[in-house]
Amino acid sequence: MTDVWTLSAIVGLACVTVVTRSFFFISSRRWPLPAWAERGLQYAPIAALSAVVIPEIVLVQGQLIDTWQDARVFGALAGVGTYAWRRSVLLTIIVGMAVYLPLRLGLGW
Numbered sequence: 001m002t003d004v005w006t007l008s009a010i011v012g013l014a015c016v017t018v019v020t021r022s023f024f025f026i027s028s029r030r031w032p033l034p035a036w037a038e039r040g041l042q043y044a045p046i047a048a049l050s051a052v053v054i055p056e057i058v059l060v061q062g063q064l065i066d067t068w069q070d071a072r073v074f075g076a077l078a079g080v081g082t083y084a085w086r087r088s089v090l091l092t093i094i095v096g097m098a099v100y101l102p103l104r105l106g107l108g109w
Helices: 002-026 035-042 044-058 071-086 089-106
Strands: none
Touching: 035 044, 044 071, 071 089
16 A cells, blocks of 8 residues: 555655646746845855855865865865956866865875
8 A cells, every 4th residue: 555655645746846847837928036036046056056065165074174284175265266366267176176186186185
């Protein structure tokens, strides 16, 4: 009996997902967002990226780093400085990795 319940739950959740995700496509008229929602959505990618990247830089095994001999910190600082200076994402990645890799591979940080 649990297989029937599991299957019906999966089918039901799939139906709910399809209906809610295609709701805006089903309608023939345009759905304008309020100005506050459009402004908030401008910051969503930055917030999501920060939520993923910052813990990777400052945490080791779920604990804050306790030493400055961590290549990730220096690579991130070099990347932030480069971006503030030139506003180039590609150059930021190149400089950040150019600082990170020698410290990680060469010094074993």
